[in-house]
Amino acid sequence: MTRPARLLSVDSLSVKIGARRVVDRVALEIATGETLGLVGESGSGKSMTAFALGGLLPPVARAEGIVHLAGDALPADRPEAWDPIRGRRVGVVFQDPYASFDPLRTVGAQIAMACHLPREAARARTLALLEECGLPEPGAMAGAYPHQVSGGQLQRAGLAAALAQAPALLIADEPTTALDATVQAQIVELLRRLQARHGMAILFISHDLAVVARVADRVAVMKDGRIVETGTAARVLSAPSHAYTQVLVASRPAGRIGAPVRPGDTIALESSSVGFAYAPRRMGAVREAALADVSLRIRAGVCLGLVGESGSGKSTFGRLAVGSARPSSGSLRVFGLEPSDPASARARARLVQMVFQDAAGSLNPRRMVVASLMEPLALHGIGTRGERQDRAAALLDEVGLGTEHLRRYPHELSGGQRQRVAIARSLALDPALLVCDEPVTALDMTIQAQILKLLADIRARRAMAMLFISHDIAAVEAMADDVAVLHRGRVVEYGAASRILHAPVDGYTRALLGAVARLPVRSASAVAR
Amino acid sequence: MTRGFAGSGAALLRHGAVVCAIAVVMFFLIRVIPGDVVDVLAAEGDLSDSEIAALRAELGLDRGVAAQFVAWLAAAARGDLGLSIRFERPVAEMIWFAVPGTLALAAKALAIGLTLGIGLAAAAVIWPRRVFVWLVNAVNLWSIALPTFCVGLAAILIFSIWLGWLPVLGQATLPAIVIGIDIAGQLAKPLHEDLKEIAAAPFVRAARARGQSRATIVFRHLLPNAAPVAIALSGLILAGLIGGTLTMEVLFGLPGLGTVALQAILGRDYPVVQAVILVFALAIVLVNALTDLCQRALDPRLRHD
Numbered sequence: 001m002t003r004p005a006r007l008l009s010v011d012s013l014s015v016k017i018g019a020r021r022v023v024d025r026v027a028l029e030i031a032t033g034e035t036l037g038l039v040g041e042s043g044s045g046k047s048m049t050a051f052a053l054g055g056l057l058p059p060v061a062r063a064e065g066i067v068h069l070a071g072d073a074l075p076a077d078r079p080e081a082w083d084p085i086r087g088r089r090v091g092v093v094f095q096d097p098y099a100s101f102d103p104l105r106t107v108g109a110q111i112a113m114a115c116h117l118p119r120e121a122a123r124a125r126t127l128a129l130l131e132e133c134g135l136p137e138p139g140a141m142a143g144a145y146p147h148q149v150s151g152g153q154l155q156r157a158g159l160a161a162a163l164a165q166a167p168a169l170l171i172a173d174e175p176t177t178a179l180d181a182t183v184q185a186q187i188v189e190l191l192r193r194l195q196a197r198h199g200m201a202i203l204f205i206s207h208d209l210a211v212v213a214r215v216a217d218r219v220a221v222m223k224d225g226r227i228v229e230t231g232t233a234a235r236v237l238s239a240p241s242h243a244y245t246q247v248l249v250a251s252r253p254a255g256r257i258g259a260p261v262r263p264g265d266t267i268a269l270e271s272s273s274v275g276f277a278y279a280p281r282r283m284g285a286v287r288e289a290a291l292a293d294v295s296l297r298i299r300a301g302v303c304l305g306l307v308g309e310s311g312s313g314k315s316t317f318g319r320l321a322v323g324s325a326r327p328s329s330g331s332l333r334v335f336g337l338e339p340s341d342p343a344s345a346r347a348r349a350r351l352v353q354m355v356f357q358d359a360a361g362s363l364n365p366r367r368m369v370v371a372s373l374m375e376p377l378a379l380h381g382i383g384t385r386g387e388r389q390d391r392a393a394a395l396l397d398e399v400g401l402g403t404e405h406l407r408r409y410p411h412e413l414s415g416g417q418r419q420r421v422a423i424a425r426s427l428a429l430d431p432a433l434l435v436c437d438e439p440v441t442a443l444d445m446t447i448q449a450q451i452l453k454l455l456a457d458i459r460a461r462r463a464m465a466m467l468f469i470s471h472d473i474a475a476v477e478a479m480a481d482d483v484a485v486l487h488r489g490r491v492v493e494y495g496a497a498s499r500i501l502h503a504p505v506d507g508y509t510r511a512l513l514g515a516v517a518r519l520p521v522r523s524a525s526a527v528a529r
Numbered sequence: 530m531t532r533g534f535a536g537s538g539a540a541l542l543r544h545g546a547v548v549c550a551i552a553v554v555m556f557f558l559i560r561v562i563p564g565d566v567v568d569v570l571a572a573e574g575d576l577s578d579s580e581i582a583a584l585r586a587e588l589g590l591d592r593g594v595a596a597q598f599v600a601w602l603a604a605a606a607r608g609d610l611g612l613s614i615r616f617e618r619p620v621a622e623m624i625w626f627a628v629p630g631t632l633a634l635a636a637k638a639l640a641i642g643l644t645l646g647i648g649l650a651a652a653a654v655i656w657p658r659r660v661f662v663w664l665v666n667a668v669n670l671w672s673i674a675l676p677t678f679c680v681g682l683a684a685i686l687i688f689s690i691w692l693g694w695l696p697v698l699g700q701a702t703l704p705a706i707v708i709g710i711d712i713a714g715q716l717a718k719p720l721h722e723d724l725k726e727i728a729a730a731p732f733v734r735a736a737r738a739r740g741q742s743r744a745t746i747v748f749r750h751l752l753p754n755a756a757p758v759a760i761a762l763s764g765l766i767l768a769g770l771i772g773g774t775l776t777m778e779v780l781f782g783l784p785g786l787g788t789v790a791l792q793a794i795l796g797r798d799y800p801v802v803q804a805v806i807l808v809f810a811l812a813i814v815l816v817n818a819l820t821d822l823c824q825r826a827l828d829p830r831l832r833h834d
Contacts (some may be wrong), residue, residue: 056734087740100735102750103830113749114739145829161739 055082
């Protein structure tokens with residue numbers, strides 16, 4: 001097979017911010033029409049590499065190296081050298097579609113500006129681009145403001161803007177990370193189709209190995225600013241040679257962690273026909289139902305996985321379970337108590353606790369870890385000061401942290417450590433039911449695996465019931481005994497995890513599971529090679 | 530559409546309530562100041578006790594404060610602001626003659642302030658040279674540290690007395706510049722901070738990635754996105770401006786609401802004071818309403834759809 005012509009190559013690209021070298025002598029090559037997947041965790045330098053290759057480095061960054069783009073040598077440290085490149089020869093799609101459009105201008109106006117054509121021609125091209133990017137009503141989309149359209153649609157429009165001048169290289173910086181699974185799959189499909197039609201090269205940056213496996217021809221793995229491994233996607237993902245890549249591939253949760261716990265006789269949570277509607281924002285507006293007719297049951301010691309896309313009502317159900325909101329209809333009981341009843345608030349707090357997605361936001365930044373851990377004990381008048389301190393240390397030990405972390409502030413901890421502290425705090429009152437709302441979503445892949453393992457261990461040790469809320473099917477598969485799938489506030493499928501995740505009946509569940517990117521199963525021969 | 534109308538109706542009601550509340554408070558407040566107009570007149574021209582009593586009765590000042598308020602409210606509702614006790618002229622007429630002077634001074638000052646403030650803030654973002662950032666900070670410090678009446682006095686001393694470029698009294702150029710710089714100082718610093726924040730926003734990087742030039746980014750993305758902050762600040766500044774014109778008018782001997790208000794307060798000319806404060810209250814409420822409207826017109830996210 002003849003290798004297609006080299007489009008972009010760089011021998012030694014470095015980016016420094018202050019004294020820190022965030023990109024360290026990176027060498028990359030992308031051929032025309034090829035997709036290179038750049039994989040790494042947060043802080044690995046993958047986004048800075050992308051910015052350097054697009055001439056988009058922030059002013060504080062200092063770059064070194066020469067980027068060769070189809071015969072031109074572009075010094076990375078001279079932003080003005082990139083003026084004729086940006087948009088014209090290199091297009092960029094960003095992670096958050098809402099953040100990549102000016103909120104005050106219509107989507108169409110911004111794509112038209114990206115065309116750099118006379119007014120009428122730009123308008124016609126805008127409509128053509130929107131249509132090409134799979135938006136059925138280009139006219140309506142062009143006239144809409146960014147906040148008026150869905151994330152998936154806006155990401156399509158972002159793609160249209162990036163392709164406005166038919167660049168030879170498209171840099172896609174986590175283009176699907178902020179989107180729901182079904183939408184992710186659609187955007188990946190669209191990227192492939194556009195590439196097939198226009199033959200552009202794509203630098204696809206992602207922390208998600210499974211997504212990269214779907215799109216990339218070749219993969220480069222970054223860690224601490226360096227590229228540790230490069231190769232064909234099939235080889236790197238099935239038979240990684242570098243130790244870090246092996247950890248990365250292995251941290252993808254595959255299957256259940258630990259043996260199922262024998263369910264207890266008591267019922268931890270029972271909801272029957274629960275409905276919830278948020279108060280209308282304006283008088284006379286229709287109350288939109290966030291939940292309708294939700295009937296679920298969690299036995300003591302059992303983990304129920306609640307799956308759904310954003311807006312499906314899964315977090316709302318979590319709020320009802322801990323009593324921070326009251327159902328509009330139906331009834332919800334936690335160990336026989338009504339969680340939102342103020343009279344039972346103290347008893348409720350000792351039975352149900354919650355772990356949030358954003359650990360940094362759920363810990364008081366001005367309190368040391370030990371103070372955060374002692375607070376629930378003090379509120380419930382448990383123990384003397386000294387006993388509470390001992391308890392705090394024991395809790396930290398349970399979540400795998402040491403006494404040296406007691407006197408730290410949240411900002412002195414890593415994301416994974418912060419989530420461990422948040423979990424420790426939720427355990428302080430020995431709850432019998434733990435509500436976890438997307439507890440690993442904000443974490444890197446390798447850390448996700450550790451936190452999931454921790455949660456599974458704690459649950460088994462304490463024989464604790466759990467409501468595990470997540471959009472991530474793999475995480476739910478790792479944790480849950482039972483699964484309920486929420487779609488637009490309704491339970492569309494509910495039953496044993498093994499049944500639902502492997503033989504779904506409902507159409508929506510099937511679509512949801514089908515959209516989940518999975519790594520190809522490692523074959524023995526590939527590992528042996 | 531009906532919803533929008535109902536919204537503006539509610540806003541109108543709210544604004545009306547604010548004006549009414551101010552009218553009530555100021556009506557009673559001014560009567561708390563010891564001595565009324567009759568005391569002032571008596572001190573000037575040696576009046577007998579019976580003459581004083583007769584005058585009080587004539588002016589209705591012998592009645593209770595509540596009764597006076599009801600009478601004033603009834604008249605004001607008919608558009609009759611009464612007669613000035615001191616000048617025996619209709620109050621409405623006095624106000625009518627004073628408003629253009631104040632308005633002209635405020636407009637000039639605002640024009641200077643907005644141009645200078647927005648210009649400096651934008652320049653400091655466009656050209657990352659220290660000089661503009663330094664100027665933004667300098668003008669900010671100036672307006673915090675130096676009250677306008679001090680700067681006004683200094684300006685008279687330098688430009689009118691030493692240099693003799695402008696007359697001391699009756700010209701509106703110096704006071705407009707003095708207030709204008711004050712406004713610029715209040716505006717430039719927060720606006721500069723806001724612009725810096727917007728310049729670091731992801732959509733600005735996205736616009737660069739789409740090949741937009743520096744000028745396009747500044748004029749079509751940065752400045753429009755800073756407009757909400759600029760307008761909110763301008764609204765606050767306009768409200769403060771009303772007090773600012775007051776002192777400047779008195780200092781530079783300009784005819785205007787400030788001069789009228791000062792004379793009226795010193796002479797306990799209740800109808801005039803009441804009317805001036807009412808006009809100020811109306812002006813501030815109007816500015817607030819306009820600020821709201823501008824914000825809504827500029828930001829599609831605030832529009833109801």
